Amino acid sequence: MKVIKRNGxxxxxxxxxxxxAMRRANSSVVNMEMTEEKINEAAxxxxxxxxxxxxxxxxEEIQDMVENQIMASGAFEVAKNYVxxxxxxxxxxxxxxxxxxxxxxxxCNNEEVKQENSNKNPVVNSVQRDYMAGEVSRDLTNRILLPxxxxxxxxxxxxxxxxxxxxxQHMHNCDLVNLDDMLQNGTVISETLIEKPHSFSxxxxxxxxxxxxVASNQYGGQSISLTHLAPFVQISREKIKGEVLEEFSELGGxxxxxxxxxxxxxxxxxxxxxxxxxxxxxxxxxxxxxQAPFLTVFxxxxxxxxxxxxxxxxxxxxxxxxQRYRGVKNEAGVWITPAFPKLIYVLExxxxxxxxxxxxxxxxxxxxxxxxxxxxxxxxxxxxxxxxGNCFPVMGCRSCLNPWKDENGNYKFYGRFNQGVVTINLxxxxxxxxxxxxxxxxxxxxxLDLCYVALMARxxxxxxxxxxxxxxxxQNGAIAxxxxxxxxxxxxxxxxxxxxLGYAGLxxxxxxxxxxxxxxPQSTQFALDVMKxxxxxxxxxxxxxxxxxxxxGSPIESTTYKFAKCLQKRFGVIEGVTDKGxxxxxxxxxxTEEIDAFSKLKFESQFQSLSSGGAISYVEVPNMQDxxxxxxxxxxxxxxxIMYAELNTKSDxxxxxxxxxxxxxxxxxxxxxxxxPNCGNRDQxxxxxxxxTCGYIGTQYWNQGRTQEIKERVLHL
Numbered sequence: 247m248k249v250i251k252r253n254g255x256x257x258x259x260x261x262x263x264x265x266x267a268m269r270r271a272n273s274s275v276v277n278m279e280m281t282e283e284k285i286n287e288a289a290x291x292x293x294x295x296x297x298x299x300x301x302x303x304x305x306e307e308i309q310d311m312v313e314n315q316i317m318a319s320g321a322f323e324v325a326k327n328y329v330x331x332x333x334x335x336x337x338x339x340x341x342x343x344x345x346x347x348x349x350x351x352x353x354c355n356n357e358e359v360k361q362e363n364s365n366k367n368p369v370v371n372s373v374q375r376d377y378m379a380g381e382v383s384r385d386l387t388n389r390i391l392l393p394x395x396x397x398x399x400x401x402x403x404x405x406x407x408x409x410x411x412x413x414x415q416h417m418h419n420c421d422l423v424n425l426d427d428m429l430q431n432g433t434v435i436s437e438t439l440i441e442k443p444h445s446f447s448x449x450x451x452x453x454x455x456x457x458x459x460v461a462s463n464q465y466g467g468q469s470i471s472l473t474h475l476a477p478f479v480q481i482s483r484e485k486i487k488g489e490v491l492e493e494f495s496e497l498g499g500x501x502x503x504x505x506x507x508x509x510x511x512x513x514x515x516x517x518x519x520x521x522x523x524x525x526x527x528x529x530x531x532x533x534x535x536x537q538a539p540f541l542t543v544f545x546x547x548x549x550x551x552x553x554x555x556x557x558x559x560x561x562x563x564x565x566x567x568x569q570r571y572r573g574v575k576n577e578a579g580v581w582i583t584p585a586f587p588k589l590i591y592v593l594e595x596x597x598x599x600x601x602x603x604x605x606x607x608x609x610x611x612x613x614x615x616x617x618x619x620x621x622x623x624x625x626x627x628x629x630x631x632x633x634x635g636n637c638f639p640v641m642g643c644r645s646c647l648n649p650w651k652d653e654n655g656n657y658k659f660y661g662r663f664n665q666g667v668v669t670i671n672l673x674x675x676x677x678x679x680x681x682x683x684x685x686x687x688x689x690x691x692x693x694l695d696l697c698y699v700a701l702m703a704r705x706x707x708x709x710x711x712x713x714x715x716x717x718x719x720x721q722n723g724a725i726a727x728x729x730x731x732x733x734x735x736x737x738x739x740x741x742x743x744x745x746x747l748g749y750a751g752l753x754x755x756x757x758x759x760x761x762x763x764x765x766x767p768q769s770t771q772f773a774l775d776v777m778k779x780x781x782x783x784x785x786x787x788x789x790x791x792x793x794x795x796x797x798x799g800s801p802i803e804s805t806t807y808k809f810a811k812c813l814q815k816r817f818g819v820i821e822g823v824t825d826k827g828x829x830x831x832x833x834x835x836x837x838t839e840e841i842d843a844f845s846k847l848k849f850e851s852q853f854q855s856l857s858s859g860g861a862i863s864y865v866e867v868p869n870m871q872d873x874x875x876x877x878x879x880x881x882x883x884x885x886x887x888i889m890y891a892e893l894n895t896k897s898d899x900x901x902x903x904x905x906x907x908x909x910x911x912x913x914x915x916x917x918x919x920x921x922x923p924n925c926g927n928r929d930q931x932x933x934x935x936x937x938x939t940c941g942y943i944g945t946q947y948w949n950q951g952r953t954q955e956i957k958e959r960v961l962h963l
Contacts, residue, residue, distance in 0.1 A: 247916045248302040256302060264289045267312060271328040272321070279321035288315035299814065300916055301827045301950050307815060380411025387413045391707070396700045403812025404693065406669040406805045407700055408748070412465040416711040418743075420466035420641035421663035421725055426474040428456055428723040435459055435718065445485060446513075449478040450520035454527035460724050461531075461539035463716035466664065467642015467942075469542040469590075472562050473549040479517065479558035486512050514561065521565045529574055529584050538586050540942070544639035545611075545621065546592040547604055563591075563607055567621070571614040576899070576934055580906075583897035583936040585943045589614075589621035590639060593885040612877040615893050616870040619936060619943055622862065622892035625885045632855055632889055640890065643801060643941030646860035648794055650741045661725050662743055664859075665793075666704035668697050669748030669800040671809050672755035672776065673829050677817045681759060687779075694747075694783045701745050705793060709735055741794035746859045747784055748800030750809060752776060753830040758823045765835055765849055777833070777856040796859030799832030801940035806831065807951025826958075827951035831940055832861055837955055843867070843962040844883055851888035862941045863891045865962040870895060876963065894938040894959070901934070902927040909935050911957040918953045 247259040265285055272280045280288075292311045296303045309332060316325040387410045388397045400407045409419070432441045435455055443449040453470065460468050487509045494505055528541050545563045550556035570589060573581040591611045597604035611621050629637045634649040638659040641647070645664050652658050675693055679686035713720035713728040720728045726737060737743055756764040756773045764773035777797070784795035802809070806828040813824045830836050833853035835846055843865035850863040870877050870893070877893065884891045898909040903925035912921045920935060921928050936945050937956055948956065 247297060249308065250302050250304045259293070259296060259303075261289050261293050264292055264308065264312060267328075268316065268324075271316065271324050271331065274327045274331075275323045279324050280316070280319055284319050284321075288312075288319060291315060297916065298819070301811075301954075302917065304811070307811075310815065383411045383414040392703055393699055395696060396703065399696055399700075402816070403809045404671055404674050405697055405700060406671070406748070406750075406800075406802070406809070408667040408669065408800075408805075409465050413704075413707060416708060416715050418464050418466070418708060419664040419666045419746075420645040421460070421464060421468050421719070422639060422641055422647070422660045423456065423460055423468050423470050423724050424661035425453060425456065425470045426660065427727075429453070429474060429478070431723065433718070433724075434722045443478060444481060445516070446475065446478040446482040447516050447520040447523065449475050450523045454524055454531070456718070456724065457528065457539050457541055458531050459718040461541070463719050464663075466645065467540040467542060467588075469544055469639040469641050471544040471546065471549060471639060471660070472566065473544070473546060473555075473559055475520070475562060476550060476555050476559040479513065479561065480554065482516050483509060483513050486516070514565075517561055517565050518569075521562065521569055524587070525566075525569050525584075526574070528587050540642055541587040542639060542642055543587045543589050544592070545589060546594075546624075546626075546637065546639075547597060547607075548592070548594050548626065548637070560604060560607060564610065567591075567607065567610045567614050570618055570620060571610070573618060576901070578901050580899055580901075580904075580934075582899050582934045583618045583943065583945075585936070585945045588643060588942050590624055591621035592624045592626050592637060593881060594626045598882055598885050608878065608881065609874065612874050612881060613871075616874060616877050616895065617897065619893070619895060619897060619938055622890070622941075623881055623884050624890050625888065627885060628851075628887070628889040632858075640860055640862075644860040644862045644890070645744075645746065645798065646796075646858065647744055648741055648796060648858060661723075663725055663737075665708055665738065665743055665745040666701070667746040667748045667798055667800065668700040668704065669750055669798075669802065669805065670694065670697050670780075671751060671813075671829075672749055673751035673758070673809070673813055673823065674816075676755040676758040677813065677820070677823070679759070683759070686759060690776075690779065694780070697747055698783075698787060701747065701787075701795065702791075705738060705745055708738060709733075739792045741788075744794045744796045744859060746796055746798035747780060748798045748802075749780060750800050750802050750805070750832060751829040752833045752853070753836045754823045758820070763836065763839060764833075765839065765841065773833070774852065774856070777853060781856060781858075797857050798859035799854075799857045799861030801942075802829075802831060803940055803944075803952060804949050806955065807949045810951050826954060828955040833857065834863070837866075837959045840960055841962060843880055846962055847880075847883060847888050847891055854889055861890070863888055864894050864938065865891070866894045866959045867963045868895070868961055870963075880963070892938065892941075897936040899934040900925060900927050901932040902929070909933055911953060918950055918957065920947070920953075 248256045249259050250256055268285045268288060272278045272285065292308065292315060295311060313325060313328060316328055391413060396407060399405045429449055429452065430442060432439065433456065434440065440452055443452055453475065490505055490508050494500065528539055531538055545566065547556055547559060550559045574584045576582045596602045597608045599605060615621060626637045636649055636657055641664060647659055647662050649657055670693055675690050676686060678689050711734050713732045713734060714730060719725045720734055721730065728734065752773055753764055755776065756769050760769040760772055762769040764770055780797050784797060787795045809829050810827050817824055819825050833850060835841055835850065846865055847863055854861050854863060865880060880893060896908045899906050900909065900922040902922060905922050905924035910921050910923050911918050919928050920930060920933065922933060927933060930947055936943050939948065
């Protein structure tokens with residue numbers, strides 16, 4: 247059994263430390279109120295409670311138990327002195343809140359940080375530098391920048407103020423990069439003018455530079471569309487044709503069919519090189535936050551502006567899927583699944599069924615999903631129903647914009663962004679109400695008001711930011727083309743950008759309040775009412791502020807564990823509600839609930855339509871590489887029933903023995919570990935594990951709560 251110290255490092259549980267602490271407190275009073283037998287009994291009970299929690303416990307949790315057991319024994323003077331001792335020690339620690347954590351980061355013994363982000367390697371210097379800066383930012387944020395009630399609510403797991411490690415700077419969350427504007431009209435990178443490229447391969451190279459620059463100037467995900475690269479295929483075709491005509495002329499030949507054949511062959515090779523540039527550059531680039539850019543690539547045929555461009559776009563999509571299916575080589579030279587870029591393939595009328603013109607691409611996408619977990623799928627039909635006839639990419643893994651028109655009445659999506667996220671813990675709202683429905687809605691109002699204060703703090707932090715803070719974003723086209731020294735304020739209002747009210751744990755919230763899963767018809771309406779209530783709050787805030795608030799199904803990668811621990815601390819272990827090391831993401835069906843893929847997608851679609859700020863549904867599937875017809879059936883169901891969904895499978899490799907099946911999760915002394923079932927290897931540095939974390943693929947491992955959630959996922963197909 248492990249204990250998490252205040253600096254984040256892990257140590258073995260030691261009952262003697264508890265006994266010694268109680269002895270010291272006991273000896274601090276004149277008439278020692280606790281016998282040695284009582285001290286030992288209390289310590290053994292605390293050890294039992296820690297064991298039952300089935301996860302690593304924090305020092306603070308153990309100290310709370312010690313305090314409670316001293317009180318339970320009737321030793322009130324001892325308890326008073328123990329509380330006083332804890333308080334004095336906390337004052338000493340507060341004199342410098344960052345030193346210990348930063349030192350533990352540098353020495354790589356902070357277990358919480360090691361598992362905070364499944365795509366960051368905390369051993370690498372650049373990651374450590376980012377984490378060190380993040381600790382300083384958190385310290386400033388908590389002590390100076392945020393209202394006290396927000397800091398306390400975040401600490402207690404009532405809400406989660408996302409990305410506080412970046413809050414001290416004037417940075418925003420996710421965006422849709424206006425790659426079309428930057429490539430067609432030129433841009434500036436590091437004070438160097440980049441003009442319109444004259445070939446497809448050059449356009450791809452410039453795109454990767456833009457991606458890296460954008461990633462270094464915001465903290466969320468970014469998305470680009472392959473459609474913006476498609477016009478450069480024709481430019482390359484014409485350039486190649488000129489070269490081929492010159493060659494044929496020198497050889498005395500004029501056969502048009504041969505010329506066209508040679509041109510198309512060379513063009514495909516250039517497309518292959520260009521796509522490879524994006525794939526490998528994104529995987530190998532290291533941005534200033536110590537990880538590869540969190541990039542999503544949008545594959546949408548009907549976004550092309552004419553038939554010629556659509557056919558060229560199909561060539562790019564085909565090559566993108568082929569290269570992703572192949573994967574990338576790890577250091578042992580074995581093809582593995584990379585985390586990024588995330589791919590989103592749009593299902594349309596001309597690619598969704600056998601016999602349609604682009605069905606061959608859909609079959610290739612199915613093959614790729616079965617092996618490499620991507621692409622994910624957007625239904626053009628369902629998205630158009632929900633987004634005023636529009637289909638466009640999400641930002642990063644799920645953050646979704648609302649339709650917005652410019653002064654000419656034209657819809658605009660690229661060049662827009664999200665200001666930030668604050669997530670409400672719905673499980674805490676429910677538990678705080680004690681199942682009293684009137685009290686539930688009253689507490690809900692109070693918590694939403696708190697979220698509003700926190701969200702407005704995010705907005706105010708961006709307000710007044712000058713375009714000079716991130717020229718690639720605000721001056722050179724990624725988001726806007728503002729003047730030097732111009733504030734970005736006009737982009738924060740009127741719905742041009744959004745700000746997101748995240749939510750987590752709808753499943754457990756409903757289970758506690760109604761006694762049933764939200765999939766039970768008797769409880770579904772209450773779940774929908776909760777969603778509608780949050781939407782109503784966002785609409786009200788929009789009317790009052792002219793800032794577009796939207797409901798966002800939060801990924802809560804590490805927060806799922808934090809929320810679970812806070813709930814257990816405040817309310818104890820409640821079966822079906824707080825008895826796990828995680829709570830359920832957004833509106834999802836709990837990972838342990840038996841439900842088939844089609845029922846799950848159909849059920850969750852009604853919640854996705856109420857989560858306008860973004861959400862993604864998934865189905866957990868076994869190895870489907872030999873059953874692509876079933877994969878395509880799921881994709882066709884997605885097209886007809888839900889806007890945005892994905893298939894989760896496994897893609898692992900043990901570098902120790904060469905095993906390429908599923909790496910298992912095993913438990914030892916209350917801790918979950920990854921183990922190769924073939925050779926028993928547990929060294930995470932000698933295995934490649936790719937799992938869908940919460941809308942995107944993680945490859946650097948997860949905290950104990952998320953690992954438990956992954957372990958307990960049931961198959962839906």
